[in-house]
Amino acid sequence: MSTSPVIVALDFPNEKTALALVSQLEPSLCRLKVGKELFTRLGPAFVEKLVGKGFDVFLDLKFHDIPNTVAAACDAAADLGVWMMNLHASGGRKMMEAAVDRLSTKAHKPRLIAVTILTSLGEEDLHEIGFAGTPGQNVLRLASLAESSGLDGVVCSPLEAAAIREQAAEDFLLVTPGVRPVSASLDDQKRVMTPADAMAAGSSYLVIGRPVTAAPNPLEALKDIHASL
Incomplete structure (x- = not known):
């Protein structure tokens, strides 16, 4: 298992370009995130292929359904060997x-984390769907609920990491997207931090996409991020 805090987001539309990038990376220097688009196009076999190459895989499908259905989906994901x-x-x-209960029965028990409030939702959006309070207040409330429900951590903005870290146990994982090296373009991210600042704020893992995947030399970009830490 990798000890790297860096999770590279494989946000590609097809297997060829995804594997071309993966072939330039090293499992010791990063983990990989597979999201809805790639999983829907390529299915479980692609995840198993990445695991077979020695990578820890974060399956980012954000399950949300009745308890038994979500438990069964988590059981199936665990069987793929995801981290x-x-x-x-x-x-x-x-x-x-x-x-949590279903995963506790597995010989291979992946980490299970929760999404609190999507970064695309502002205060007006939350009020429209019936959530009172600010996005930040809802993030803290849902992070606390996730922790007390037995989850291993949450996905959060790097700007929310310090506040969650204050209320959560030391081993509660904070997985943060919106991380950009100093030299990188902001792309479509507005609320960002550098990798070093995000780790200092309490992040456990950093989800990084284009600063690595669009770099002329992805492996060198990855090594530069590690050097900055």
């Missing part, structure tokens, strides 16, 4: 506890 998977904390305690 980490996630679900929506807004699915509630019963859903999260069902997933």
Whole structure:
């Protein structure tokens, strides 16, 4: 298992370009994230292929359904050999506890983390769907619910990491997208931090996409990020 805090997001539309990037990386220097688009196009076999190449895989499918359905989906994901998977904390305690209970029976037990509030949702959006309070208040509330439900951690903005770290146990994982090296373009991210600043704020793992995947030399870009840490 890799000890790297860097998770490279494989946000590609097809297997050829994804594997071309993967062939330039090293399992000791990063883990890989497979999201909805790539999983929907290529299926479980692609995840197993990455695991077979020695990479820890974060399956980013954000499960959200009735408890038994989510538990069964987590069971299936564990059988693929993934290192980490996630679900929506807004699915509630019963859903999260069902997933935790199901994974506790597995010989291979992946890390299970929760998504709190999507970064695309502002305060008006939350009020429209019936959530009171600010996005930040909801993030803290749902992170606390996830922790008390037995989950290993949450996905959060690097700007929320310090506040969650103050209220959570030391071993509670904080997985943060929106991380950009100093030299990188912001692309479509507005709320960002450098890798070093995000780790200092309490992040456990950093999800990084284009600064690595679009770099002329992805492996060198990855090594530069490690050097900055």
